Amino acid sequence: MIVTGDDRLHTLRVGQLTPDGVRLISVRGDSAVVEIDGKRQTLALGQRVVSKSSPDERARIVIEGDSRGHFVVPGTVNGASMRFLVDTGATAVSLSAADAQRAGIDYKKGLRGQSNTANGIAPIWIVKLNSIRVGGIELSGVDAAVHESEMPFVLLGMSFLNRMQMTRDGSRLVLERRY
Structure with a gap:
């Protein structure tokens, strides 16, 4: 199931196209590959997510x-592909050192600091991201905190979300770029 730019939920067969041009390429186990504007994107099970x-x-x-x-x-x-968890309680986009390295970030050149997390105080490095893309929204120069501990997701924190108009509609969250 894919939510598209017309705000409708679509159930597709492989090869099928939504009215606004999102095509289901393949389904394998717990993921699906979709194509939007010629670009392929993999969605995990439960990520009935994508808007064009x-x-x-x-x-x-x-x-x-x-x-x-x-x-x-x-x-x-x-x-570099990442899985984001929207987190309005995170001041900045937060990622693990392993995710930062996959994205080509030399985080140890960043500003060293500390973060108060649910697990206590943790050392972090503050960096600027060259590019962060979620769906059709791409931003540059976004502050991020790199944690040396493992993280199951990259936290999509307020350094990204402050540039969005956020609207909750039932089980949906709509992010619209403000600037």
């Missing part, structure tokens, strides 16, 4: 909440 905007609209995405009410969405940091 037409060029004359402000960039926006619609994220369907999972069974626990979390908003998980695929995207990229500096072109």
